[in-house]
Amino acid sequence: GAGVSQTPSNKVTEKGKYVELRCDPISGHTALYWYRQSLGQGPEFLIYFQGTGAADDSGLPNDRFFAVRPEGSVSTLKIQRTERGDSAVYLCASSPSGNELNTEAFFGQGTRLTVV
Amino acid sequence: AQSVTQPDIHITVSEGASLELRCNYSYGATPYLFWYVQSPGQGLQLLLKYFSGDTLVQGIKGFEAEFKRSQSSFNLRKPSVHWSDAAEYFCAVGDLSGGYQKVTFGTGTKLQVIP
Numbered sequence: 001g002a003g004v005s006q007t008p009s010n011k012v013t014e015k016g017k018y019v020e021l022r023c024d025p026i027s028g029h030t031a032l033y034w035y036r037q038s039l040g041q042g043p044e045f046l047i048y049f050q051g052t053g054a055a056d057d058s059g060l061p062n063d064r065f066f067a068v069r070p071e072g073s074v075s076t077l078k079i080q081r082t083e084r085g086d087s088a089v090y091l092c093a094s095s096p097s098g099n100e101l102n103t104e105a106f107f108g109q110g111t112r113l114t115v116v
Numbered sequence: 117a118q119s120v121t122q123p124d125i126h127i128t129v130s131e132g133a134s135l136e137l138r139c140n141y142s143y144g145a146t147p148y149l150f151w152y153v154q155s156p157g158q159g160l161q162l163l164l165k166y167f168s169g170d171t172l173v174q175g176i177k178g179f180e181a182e183f184k185r186s187q188s189s190f191n192l193r194k195p196s197v198h199w200s201d202a203a204e205y206f207c208a209v210g211d212l213s214g215g216y217q218k219v220t221f222g223t224g225t226k227l228q229v230i231p
Contacts, residue, residue, distance in 0.1 A: 003159075004159070031216065031217070035221075040125075040223070040224075041223055041224075042120075042206050042208075042221030042222050042223045042224050043160070043206070043221045044221070045218065045219070045220070048216055048218070050216065055215070055216060056214060056216065056218070091159070091160070093160075095217065099212065099215060099216050099217070100212075100217065103217070104162050104165075105162075105217070105219070106159075107152075107159035107160040107161075108159050109157065109158060109159045110159065
């Protein structure tokens with residue numbers, strides 16, 4: 001596709017349920033990032049993939065959060081036993097490579113997760 | 117650890133007036149700095165970036181930013197604001213110390229443009 005695509009755009013779930021958020025990066029981009037943006041805050045780093053591997057998952061808040069990128073393209077962020085505090089906009093970004101600063105990261109429109 | 121401070125949560129300007137959004141950073145080495153814009157329902161879009169060289173950086177949509185090392189600042193400016201500039205603006209600092217581009221964002225400044 002032309003840009004980074006995230007689905008669904010909105011997700012409402014009940015506390016305690018499991019959710020999956022999907023990110024389709026720009027074709028050919030090896031680097032993929034997940035960020036979380038809470039209300040009134042800037043995006044906060046969650047995890048970085050280079051190809052299929054999670055090179056840095058230090059931003060994941062706890063073990064309820066997990067992300068995969070099995071074929072080096074599409075990524076899924078998985079949240080178990082959701083809590084109301086997980087409500088936020090989850091942003092995905094991709095870039096041609098992750099190890100150069102002079103490459104732009106392109107962001108998707110995000111998935112707004114609401115836990116009720 | 118790197119960090120970014122945007123002291124203004126909300127700014128209102130009249131259409132046609134000049135704009136300056138403030139950004140201060142904390143970083144141990146030469147910073148790599150960015151400004152992003154986020155319009156309602158849209159993803160983050162890169163306005164401009166500074167890596168090295170000329171401290172006055174030109175970006176898209178008529179924006180510019182000036183890197184001032186002595187003040188640890190990277191303020192965003194536009195000489196004449198248009199109503200379509202109403203959005204939230206994020207300053208960010210990046211580094212490669214972990215072997216990849218890791219970007220830390222500020223909390224954002226919401227810009228309102230009045231007729």
